[in-house]
Amino acid sequence: MSEIVNKAVTVLNEKLSGAGFSGTAKFEIAGEGSVMMDANGARAADEPADVTLSADAETFQSILEGETNPTSAFMSGKLSVDGDMGLAMQLASALA
Template sequence: MSEVITAAVAALNAKLADESIDFTAKFVIEGEGEILVGSDGAKPAEAGDEADVTMTAEADTFQDMLSGDLNPTSAFMTGKLSVDGDMGSAMKLGSLLA
């Protein structure tokens, strides 16, 4: 597993520790791998993992969203983040990360 995925899983779990998540989301970090986020927190995604929404971005964009330097909605509006699936789930997760 890539160091980027390992670090991102840890950062997501720290950021979402006190949150209640009632959906599943998959982050695809281009060139690095995938992360699944759900009621049990974040973990590296496995082949065949399904999610309500899949969000795809480059590693730099994902890191900027996690650090708070880039709002997820802005990333989507500027084409740095693509979203496939339930937009409501994407917006919920975006507000948790903002």
């Protein structure tokens, strides 16, 4: 497991705490691994999910640090979404 994935799990658990996130989501970070998110929080794993968001490590870190808006990253093609778009939007607002 990469340092980026480990950091992502920590940051996502902080951001999702109390957000009432329902469903399952997966962040696929190119060349680094995957992070699963559900009602219990975030963890390093690669499992089936309701929505999968894929980005390179630089874009993912920028989203986590609040420098890049997830919706803007999607619109510019830096973030791809496969699955439940409503759940992706719920996740984007929790990360903002």
